[in-house]
Amino acid sequence: MVDGSFAERIEHALREHAARGRTALVGEFGRVSYRDLADRAASAAATIHGWRLPPGSTLGIAAAKNPDAVAAFLGALRAGVCACFLEPRLSLDATTARIEEFGIARVVTGGGDFHVPQHTTQPIASLFPSTPSPHSEPLRWPGDDDHAVMLFTSGSTGRPKAIKLTHANLRCNAEGVLERTGITPDDVLLHIMPVHHTNGVNNQLIAPLLAGATVALVERFDASALESQLARYEPTIVTGVPTMYLRALDHLGPGYRRRRLRFLRCGSAPITPVQQQRIESAFGVPLVLSYGLSEATCTSTMNPPGARRVGSVGTVLNGQSVGIFAPGGAERVGAGEEGEVRIAGPALMEGYVGGEDSPIEDGWLRTGDLGRLDADGYLTITGRIKDVIIRGGENIAPGAIESVLARHSGVAQCAVVGVEHPDLGQVPRAYVVPASASSPPDEAEIRDYLRAELSRPYVPDRVHYLEDLPVNRVGKIDRNVLRELGRNGGGRA
Template sequence: MSALARIPFDRAAQDPTGACLRDGERSLDNAAFADAVRRLAHRFAGLGVAPGDLVAVMLPNCAEIVTTQFAAWYGGSALTPINPVLTDDEARYQLEDSAAAVLVGDERARDLAASLGIAWVDAATVHAPAAASATDDGAAGPVAQPGDFALVIYTSGTTGRPKGVLLDHANLDAMSASLVEHFALSPADTSLLVLPLFHANGLIASVLSPLRAGGDVVVAPRFSPDTFWGLVETHRPTYFSAVPTIYAVLDARTAWTHDTSSLRFAVCGAAPMPAELITRFEERFGIPVVEGYGLSEGSVASTINPVDGVRKPGTVGIALPGQEVAVVSAAGDPLPPGQRGEVVIRGANVMRGYLGRPEETARTVRDGWLHTGDVGIVDEDGYLRIVDRIKDLIIRGGENIYPKEIEECLYGHPAVLEAAVVGRPDPVLGEVPVAYVATRPGRTASADELLAHCAASLARYKVPARVEVLAELPKNSVGKLVKGLLRELDLPHCGHG
């Protein structure tokens, strides 16, 4: 039996009145949470949901998503969370591709479920009281096994239609155990969830891991710099996980002092965080920021800087317990420290594959190694630095340019809040870098000023052919910059400088 599926019931048996899940004004103790999970699992069974089926949920961040996850596992089903801001066509694609048997959500979800002929559960009833007989199942309990699928997480689809990443209970068991060990999570920990629950990071790092360790979870609504520190002061979390954009916005928009003494650490992932921003945030707010790296295909995290050991800003840390992280050449040969190559990952956390896509699975997982498509360097101490995405490499007149190097240079300018560099076709040089920048509130910088800033630090061939200053840069649902949308902007010919 999957130990993860038993978490609500083991917690209820050990400490029925202990804190488990908070959401706004609502608070569920261990006994209430276990009871809600069991009731919802019985409802799924009554709708014909069977072991091996997919349970879909489409809601903004709320406790109902967590309850739905464990209720699916109770019956041996897997969960596929759907981003509620998707269009109907996009949501319908995920429901059809995953062959979901039931959809938990609001009235919009009801209409989507009806259009596909699948069952619907009103999210408003998930935590509603039920008759005692509905929860009386004698000795029955969760039936999920370690090899059963637990989550089907859909990738962002930046390279085509989104793909369903298949994670089983053994994957999540290995991942959550690794995070609990690395962060020394205990019943004294409280996680503040500000990332979306339709991604692996929120579900695994911010919910599953602290619940496994005996801690509790505060589910926050969508991130807002106006409410974030109030949540910290009210709920006294010991950690939170966020993306670089959130840290940049908090740094730029926080104008007064807040009580951050409850926070042991903060985690940053999803995209590289400028070393200068990490240092500034740590010094200003007194919170250690540990940057990490991982993919949904690796159950969310593979390297993280230590909380108490040496942290190296600009790196994404060392391999998590139970995982191997290496850098290989184009031919797949391991490279020594200091040499640049593709980052590969091996461990019990590596996905079972992509749903219904055996060819893509075979290309991505080879000989047990997950090929990430990221370019990295491992130093003598085992700390990984992500250089860039292989596909983002810009070749300008035969010279290789990694956009991240230019972006880091731009982040060194005091007016820059966000920066992204993409390649643009050029008739002479083949490709040239173009930079897009958003400035900090109350600060301005001209394109010429930013070009001069780059020219002072970078070789001439790395200096952008053009800088565009925008009000804000396009981001996806987790706040990660989307370079694909920048590439689609209609810019005049860049020239070849």
């Protein structure tokens, strides 16, 4: 392990893997060696340094998911500026608002579906001149407290919040993930998530490149193409969100075989035990659930790949702490008791950019998630505090209904939200993607099925059928859309 800054450790790792002749990136563009990636990153760092941006500046990256974008990101880390992968397919007004509000000094562009104001942009190719210009002032190594990455915590709906993570934050997350997953130079990671998402950059670029693994870059997730990508790149690890895997199930052929796949990783959104078992059965490998927030860099708990527990998001990663507290209080609850999940340790952000109220109190990040820790330290997420349905004064967790509903043979996917009721305040309402679109289960049958296992307040007032559950830009179920459907009384997305 290299002493010094985290940026120095990354550069040393790139050069070490280059010396061993390893492949860093593969994709439609071909193969890129660690030597080539290291050289491109060094060129980008020198060019960015030559721009003499003010200290603490943020560089936006609005480019296709390819080697140039990865090298630009690594170059920004080395040059000591804060890198920010911008979100594709946003309107020009939305992107401009983010650039102005959160102080993005310059944007490099190259391919992809981006709408960026021209006066802020620089072609990404300019980071890699054929004849680099010498600079008399050498690059300094960024310190642990220097900002490294800026992330946005919400998509195109609602007002986004921005987080700046330090080099120390990235170090804590990467070391915990590497220790838990055991990634080696023999691994190939299939990168199907967006790079503007914290998992896409922290766990699927930084961690595997430190380890010397190969990253197979896929521009956008396509459920129908996943099987062919598994065959082409023969990954050992795939990381995604539940919706990605569930949508891929219909496209896995009867002759699918696992090849080199060791395990699938899954995070960022809830998944029921039934869904987990369906995915594991189809792919033939364990589905390793993890949990974390952008405000804590990325991942705080993860199942050990060789000792995963169905339904749990695993145990705490090295360097971090997770506690269960009475909601709204300062007291920790006992093992097996439900409460608010809170996170502490060096992975925590300092706060939101622009002075938004911070959810960190007394060194603990209040996640807003409900969960419980068992006696062995395995965490289970049971719901969101804000998603709790208060029916006639009784608190109902949607996850408790979803976990039963998902076991019905006629249900492929499901989600439950609270809708307004004139007498009870709120009642649960279920949205179901049927296993067979031509013969969905009868609504009365679904309600009877739930009534056999749950008490009456937990039985939804209605069951609506959808072709697909609505999702946001990173594949999470968009419960706000379902609540809006509930307010409108309809069952169509």
